[in-house]
Amino acid sequence: MQKQVDAEVGRTPLSRDRILRAAVTLADKDGLESLSMRKLAQQFGVVPMALYKHVANKDDLVDGMVDVVFGEIDHPPSGTDWKTAMRQRALSARQVLSRHRWAIGLTESRMKPGPTNLRHHDSVIRCLTEGGFSIEMAIHAYSALDSYIYGFALQEQQLPFENPGEVDEVAQTMLSQFPSDDYPYLAQTIAEVINKSEWQYADEFEFGLDLILDGLERVLVR
Amino acid sequence: MQKQVDAEVGRTPLSRDRILRAAVTLADKDGLESLSMRKLAQQFGVVPMALYKHVANKDDLVDGMVDVVFGEIDHPPSGTDWKTAMRQRALSARQVLSRHRWAIGLTESRMKPGPTNLRHHDSVIRCLTEGGFSIEMAIHAYSALDSYIYGFALQEQQLPFENPGEVDEVAQTMLSQFPSDDYPYLAQTIAEVINKSEWQYADEFEFGLDLILDGLERVLVR
DNA sequence: TGGCTATGGTGTACATCGTACACTATGGGT
DNA sequence: ACCCATAGTGTACGATGTACACCATAGCCA
Structure with missing residues (x-):
């Protein structure tokens, strides 16, 4: 019965490795902040708690990701x-x-x-x-x-x-943001960065x- | 009425600054992980949402803490x-x-x-x-x-x-944990650390x- | 003096999170 | 034919960040 569902959805069995890889790519895309067990489980079309058969808890997951x-x-x-x-x-x-x-x-x-x-x-x-x-x-x-x-x-x-590409733009707005008299050296530095293009x-x-x-x-x- | 409560509890009015300081000391003690708006509010004997009159949200809070x-x-x-x-x-x-x-x-x-x-x-x-x-x-x-x-x-x-003080202890258990043949250079390094005491x-x-x-x-x- | 409004604290409510626990299906070994 | 380990399910709970409506106060201007 379950097997049939798996086949229909085209599901390979989970494994610590597959989970870690998926978690890493997910974190690469959206940041670690927004990586949740639920979203991760969704990647596999699986209920969140299924992950816990392969990973002790979220800390363990992150440890594994770092190791990868x-x-x-x-x-x-x-x-x-x-x-x-x-x-x-x-x-x-x-x-x-x-x-x-x-x-x-x-x-x-x-x-x-x-x-x-x-x-x-x-x-x-x-x-x-x-x-x-x-x-x-x-x-x-x-x-x-x-x-x-x-x-x-x-x-x-x-x-x-x-x-x-954004460097110049950001530098410009920073320069205009604060009076360059307050931070003369910093201002000079930013100017330098703008000056030598492609820094x-x-x-x-x-x-x-x-x-x-x-x-x-x-x-x-x- | 509220004033009376404040006086009874010996409460000074909140302020961004006081909040940030309290947050920093709290994070120093228990780590940032376990710093929650609720616990922070509790420090002041105040309801969590009160903090939001002085801080836009938790990110803003953390930004402020880092600045401190x-x-x-x-x-x-x-x-x-x-x-x-x-x-x-x-x-x-x-x-x-x-x-x-x-x-x-x-x-x-x-x-x-x-x-x-x-x-x-x-x-x-x-x-x-x-x-x-x-x-x-x-x-x-x-x-x-x-x-x-x-x-x-x-x-x-x-x-x-x-x-x-823990260095030696940890080094010892590490050494015994893995066969030093697998990581000979690492093992030698750990031995060196143990050797020169007070490293x-x-x-x-x-x-x-x-x-x-x-x-x-x-x-x-x- | 009386009322208006800005300011700061309250209370309730909700979505989202990690995860404990009890369950069910499956597939391999006896 | 049975058993049991393994993997996935379902439900539920407590904690968290925060939106939103509310209320108390204090300072202001009439």
Whole structure:
């Protein structure tokens, strides 16, 4: 009987994996805020409580989603020097985090990291130690790099514009909003941004990244 | 009549400011997750809807809370070189963010920054340009530093332990949890952490911070 | 002095959420 | 032929944000 319904609706059985994937795409589209068990269940043509056979509760769901996202980040490739490997990983991480902007503040999950996470950490530390870092220095380096990466993603997420095209417009209205005498330096900065057309915040990423990587290299060889 | 009630209960009139402060301390105590309009209203012995005379809705409330928090961050002090000034600001920011851990992921508020925020930005840019940075370089520097600061706070917030005392314990259970053959480098790292007693993640902050500051100095004088 | 209106607090009501709990159908193993 | 683990259903409850209509007060102008 139920089987017939399933067949009619063209329903594949649920699974933690399918649920997590659907949840991620849903969050990508509408934000995590508006992701509810009910809407998620609807995606599968299923009653909300059905999800709870595969997921302990909403927190568990979100933990799983975060794990999926972090699984998308490339490991530092082997076969190159640590610097380009870590650089590549950083770029991948930024891409992934900007694809799943909702995941950024959410790393409470990592209180109990999944295997995906652990494997990634292992890869990174391996890359660094093989590149000549002591364990202690590797910790320093890893912490510095990831802080920068997540922080950048965080800032990028909360800019008052979404597309590069909007930058000028937003900047203009900001300038007109407040008397530039109140915030002279800020006003000058905004003017500069308007001036050099095609400025994108995303381009800032590599500047800071290289600052850190170069700094690490310097303390390494010392 | 109402006045009598107010007097009996010892009630001062509400105000946006009082509400925001109460909300912040409440969030500090129990986390933002469990901050509800009802609980907040209860703090004042008032019905939930009363708050809406001073606050547009919960988003507006949170925006206000974030603004309060960012107002606590020291501006870069004038009268010193840019490097120590910016260093001091960074330390202050970290302190504030670790005092209000809930505020870290929440900067969607800054989509419409309050005056507090604008004034702070102005201060920072001023500090940098007076220190010899071009506007373009100041943007680079500001972005790099703040990305690092927020990212570090984010990471710190989501560590699997709260007090330095727990570090060893957590590390031990982690080590025993997974076969160290699966994650050899990670295992080695954890062992190292256990080994050097009194390791605190907080100490990592200054390493990365100085990495960035030194890097900035170098590109400045170049 | 008396009444008008803006302001701020009240009460009720509703939609939406996460999820506990009891149920039913199914399909594989004995 | 039966049993039982597994997966999906249905109903129900408490909590939450907030719309809307209401009322008390205080300050103002006549």
